[in-house]
Amino acid sequence: MGWLHEWIGFLGGLVLVVCFTAGSLALFDIELTRWMQPELARYHPAPLSDAALDKVGGIVAQMRQNGRNAFITLPTPRDPILRVLHFNGHAFLGTAYSPTDGFPVLTRPTDGGQLFFDLHHSLYRGPFWGNMVTEIAAIGLLIAVGSGLIIHFRSIIPDLLLFRPFASRTRAWMDAHILAGLLFLPFMVMMAYTGAVIHGPRLFPMFGGGHHGRPGLHRPSGDSRATYAPLSPMLHEAEKIFGPATIGLILFENGTVSMTRADSSSFVLTRDHAVFSAQDGTLVDVVRQKDPSRRLGGILRGLHFIRWAPLPLRWLYFLSGIAGSALMSAGLILFLMKHRDRRGSRFLFRLAETLTMGVTTALPIACLGYLWANRLFWSDLPERAHWEIEAFFLVWAVGLVHAAWRSFGPTPLRGWNEHFVLFASFALTVLPLDFLTRTSNGYLSSFDVYKAVDFTAFAFGLLALFIHRRLATS
Amino acid sequence: MITLLILALSLICWGIALGAHALLQPKILRALTLPAPRRGTLRLLRLVMPFCALALCLQLEICCAVLSWFGCFSLAGIGASATLTLASLRQRREHPAGTLAV
Structure with a gap:
């Protein structure tokens, strides 16, 4: 079993x-x-x-x-x-x-x-x-x-x-x-x-x-x-x-x-x-x-x-x-x-670690990259929806390549730490990104779906920052 | 708003029940170096509180009630476990290894 x-x-x-x-x-x-x-x-x-x-x-x-x-x-x-x-x-x-x-x-x-x-x-x-x-x-x-x-x-x-x-x-x-x-x-x-x-x-x-x-x-x-x-x-x-x-x-x-x-x-x-x-x-x-x-x-x-x-x-x-x-x-x-x-030194193990990092940390980074791409691409870009998807998969692929680079190198644990730092950076800045790229009256007067997304991302960013600090000190 | 209140109360009920369950386990008390509490009250809380949570959840629509009851069990378990861990860490700071009789 x-x-x-x-x-x-x-x-x-x-x-x-x-x-x-x-x-x-x-x-x-x-x-x-x-x-x-x-x-x-x-x-x-x-x-x-x-x-x-x-x-x-x-x-x-x-x-x-x-x-x-x-x-x-x-x-x-x-x-x-x-x-x-x-x-x-x-x-x-x-x-x-x-x-x-x-x-x-x-x-x-x-x-x-x-x-x-x-x-x-x-x-x-x-x-x-x-x-x-x-x-x-x-x-x-x-x-x-x-x-x-x-x-x-x-x-x-x-x-x-x-x-x-x-x-x-x-x-x-x-x-x-x-x-x-x-x-x-x-x-x-x-x-x-x-x-x-x-x-x-x-x-x-x-x-x-x-x-x-x-x-x-x-x-x-x-x-x-x-x-x-x-x-x-x-x-x-x-x-x-x-x-x-x-x-x-x-x-x-x-x-x-x-x-x-x-x-x-x-x-x-x-x-x-x-x-x-x-x-x-x-x-x-x-x-x-x-x-x-x-x-x-x-x-x-x-x-x-x-x-x-x-x-x-x-x-x-x-x-x-x-x-x-x-x-x-x-x-x-x-x-x-x-x-x-x-x-630990075998190829298959390093591949397993790469894939694990790819799904556990690189995917959430790609999800945030998708939100960032949505707000940073200009709104009348031809085939905009397609390019947002491309951005999502590009960020995921880059995360996977980075994971492979670290996993096949001498310091795989640094790869995990760097992913958490990157995730925290993306997540903690979703709130200012939303504030700067959205026109709305009374930003502070009501709690709506936009702020719910911003604060949820912020909370996950804080969690990632906490994990990063624990990894850095251990 | 009512749904939120019901879920919050249900979470508290489940948290108390699961906390009481944990404090009744000698292995958990040993591992977390927590002092042995009075067992009678804990047994009663473990028995009654899940039914209190169920009674609260049943104020909602039936399918929503069942899902909420199970969902609250899961989240309250995380909360109870975190609380016990924090209590254990405090206990360890106050009574370093070997000074606490369990």
């Missing part, structure tokens, strides 16, 4: 640290997208008007006639703006519109927080290989958790809170690994299980297809219709069926318009929808998921995506996800500690 836990844990852990870090950030994908569109800071939430919706409906009709598979997302408390989006293979991009008059709001194009969603479920290498690797890693996590439980079975209850930072370094890391593993066991098992089941149809195609919570992914585009019937009466009728303020998506397909329930409207993520004729706006059908197996799938997706939850619960998920990432990082470091004395 020890061997199984060690090797499955290490190989799976390299992927799972990426999945957990990106997944934790993806919990706030909408908020991060808003942070990365600072032009929206000046807009205050306003109710959706019928005129705005009908006007945007006309824009979508034109886009679909031109072959773009566009759809509409309605304003929500998390994202109080009307958006017309299309899928570019990795993220949903598009234009924001004012919910009061339907005029476009000039925002910089960005993938925003959706990069982390893509990285979480497919390592940005979807839809096949990336997804397959993360699915296998999720199963690996279940095996590692099971074998870890068997190894520590006798001491689970008495050692539940045991942490000895003053013991030997290996003992302290082991305590931290076990402590986080036991305390976050319910979260880890739930996320690994629901994640594996959501992607189950790919691993077991005989059980049907899953939609991954993505609208319009495989739907044909190229609607020949030049205009649609006004959307606002359809929305009002759909709200009579599903309840007020429950509609989140308006999808278009084969001469019909689907008013689809928002993922945030219910714990069970079922995408129930009312179908209307695009020609005259009459109700054609109401689709509700009644099949128990599909409803069970909706429950599992609801548990995993947590789009229905209030903000404090999403923060609980975020902190649990970060703890999961730290747990697996501690496991990777323990693996290196165990083998450093006997195999």
Whole structure:
């Protein structure tokens, strides 16, 4: 069991640290997208008007006639703006519109927080290989958790809170690994299980297809219709069926318009929808998921995506996800500690240390580099969203090269320390970066999504600085 | 706001329960060089406090309540462990090795 836990844990852990870090950030994908569109800071939430919706409906009709598979997302408390989006293979991009008059709001194009969603479920290498690797890693996590439980079975209850930072370094890391593993066991098992089941149809195609919570992914585009019937009466009728303020998506397909329930409207993520004729706006059908197996799938997706939850619960998920990432990082470091004395000079060990640094410290630096690139690239740069992604992967690659340089050299521990210094520098300066690159009235008078991102980055920066000081003095 | 308050109280309840559990473990007391406390009260706290946290969480919607209860358990465990470690470090400063009878 020890061997199984060690090797499955290490190989799976390299992927799972990426999945957990990106997944934790993806919990706030909408908020991060808003942070990365600072032009929206000046807009205050306003109710959706019928005129705005009908006007945007006309824009979508034109886009679909031109072959773009566009759809509409309605304003929500998390994202109080009307958006017309299309899928570019990795993220949903598009234009924001004012919910009061339907005029476009000039925002910089960005993938925003959706990069982390893509990285979480497919390592940005979807839809096949990336997804397959993360699915296998999720199963690996279940095996590692099971074998870890068997190894520590006798001491689970008495050692539940045991942490000895003053013991030997290996003992302290082991305590931290076990402590986080036991305390976050319910979260880890739930996320690994629901994640594996959501992607189950790919691993077991005989059980049907899953939609991954993505609208319009495989739907044909190229609607020949030049205009649609006004959307606002359809929305009002759909709200009579599903309840007020429950509609989140308006999808278009084969001469019909689907008013689809928002993922945030219910714990069970079922995408129930009312179908209307695009020609005259009459109700054609109401689709509700009644099949128990599909409803069970909706429950599992609801548990995993947590789009229905209030903000404090999403923060609980975020902190649990970060703890999961730290747990697996501690496991990777323990693996290196165990083998450093006997195999420290071998090529494979140095490669293992490079990869470990690549996922545990270089990835968070790249995430911050992505935020920095978003604010430093000028807003009308051609293919801006693409260049932001390139910046993210470039910073990650540079971090990996630096990790390799240090790991294959005589002072690998300096590599860790330098990464922490770099991370702290990037994170602690996100707040002034936001202050200098965003126009907003009353910066100090309210607490909004922008400051939440700034202060969260600041807190992680302080933590990195603390770790750097500990590493420097030890 | 109510959700936040419920979660904060639930965290405190779980923290007390887990702290009491830790103080009932001879191995943890030995390892952290903490003095042995009165066991009766600790047993009662360990038994009652998780139910108090559950009762608080059940003021929320049921699925939110269950997830919050488990989430609070995890975070409160980190908090309780950190508190015990700090107490242990203080104890070690005040009573260097060999001077404390456990």
